[in-house]
Amino acid sequence: HRYKKIDESFFEELEEILISADVGVSTVMELVDGLRSEVKKQKIEDPQQLKPLLSEKLVGLFHNQQLQSGLNIEEGRLNVIMFVGVNGVGKTTTIGKMAHMLKQQGKKVVLAAGDTFRAGAIEQLEVWGQRVGVEVIKHQAGADPAAVIYDAISAARSRGADILLCDTAGRLQNKVNLMEELNKVYRVISREVPDAPHETLLVLDATTGQNAMSQAKAFGEVTKVSGIVLTKLDGTAKGGIVIAIAGELNTPVKYVGLGEKMDDLQPFDPEQFVHALFAGLMEEYDEGNSLDNP
């Protein structure tokens, strides 16, 4: 039998695949170096043997976090979920999808139109509210977002809602005033509802590169991010930066966005995610082997 061997070019290719998935060069070098010594120690020669090792290593990064997957929702209380993130990543759309998901689970959901800044943002959330069939609490464009959220909390309470999903305006994490404004919204929620927000979801766009790390850190500082929603995984981007984020900040990825429609939201599946990362490499080596080993 002739195999494609595990040699330097194999590791180089692996490195390139992970880098091209936006895992980030330092994380990739750590990962691949670790793998190199594993290969040496266990005297592995066949790439096929490496496959489980590689998956294990990457999936392991998400492992303890899987315990925290799913949403922190309890019956008998108003659960408040806040959405944060930079501009255009998919916050409002994810709220629409999540409202749909939760409604299907029999929950009473209310939406808060906390983006009073971007043109058409309130109307966008209203369209989602109509689509899904849930109420949207809003003020006028230009209103104070903290005031909108305050009102939405009392409205959600008086309607006996299970869950309030709070939209916020997109903002770049280096804008001090806008981050302060977000912190104010966060404080209003904490003050008005015990233990709230029960989730603060950072929405990350899978096409984003290394800047997502800086986003995770900065939004984490002003709102105590409890989980990540990774959107736009239906494209060709892999969203590998969440590996670095998992390693460094230990923030769990909870959901992934796979399109623009109502049911394009899925729970994050580490195995599937990791498989998609280096599927190309392994397929090629699988093919190589099957050609050589008829």
Add this chain to the structure above:
Amino acid sequence: MAFESLANRLQATFDRLRGKGKVTEDDVNEMMREVRLALLEADVNFKVVKEFIAKVKERAIGQEVLKSLTPGQQVIKVVNDELTQLMGGEQSKIALASKAPTVVMMVGLQGAGKTTTTGKLAKYLQKQNRRPLLVACDIYRPAAIKQLQVLGEQLKVPVFSLGDQVSPVEIANQAIEQAKAEHNDYVLIDTAGRLHIDEKLMDELKDIRATVNPHEILLVVDAMTGQDAVNVAESFNQQLELSGVVLTKLDGDTRGGAALSVKAVTGKPIKFAGMGEKMDALEPFHPERMASRILGM
């Protein structure tokens, strides 16, 4: 993330080399490894990095650096020059058709900043005493039309819409007729965000293009985009033949390596930089500033 600046890194590398007397080809290779890391950390696509490094190395070894007393600085100079050159000269111009109206079409992935940039371009043209017409061809995204209308109201620029039940091709076509009748000299077409691999929606753009023959097709790219920027830009360019690129959200703290990736694979000029959410936050694109930014200097 605090990146160590390339200048510091190269200095450190050079300090290690000092005392050996002459700078060798190996030393240059070592410095190139630092340059490679800096570019990858800045999100420049790894294939683009590879080609770029090969080119720079050639020039560096072609005497300039080997003979220099300050090889670290010399490497930075070579890298910076090549990077600036690759990103092109200043191009913040927009086509002007010999016969009005000039038709400009905005395309790109979801959430890149097309609608916002459409508004900004209108403002930019207004300042030059032009009379743009905005066209709402995004019939898919919830309240996309409303978003453009709000911007139009703010700017006091007319917005053409036929609602969301008419095909974008038809909307674009009728908009041109209206522009002619109303003597608008620019027609700015906002299209829905789409994935470059979405055949049906890419065909729609091709149909609009074939129907209205735009003078400009601008790809709007989010400056935070990572390695995928090359796939997106290459694909949009192949399918639509772009005339240029607008890089948005450069007011953030991203290093913006996507700029280099997009330029390298399309060869099309980056015409403008989006520097904020407000309508006046559109700036000319400065290649040399971008080069320094990517290198972390």
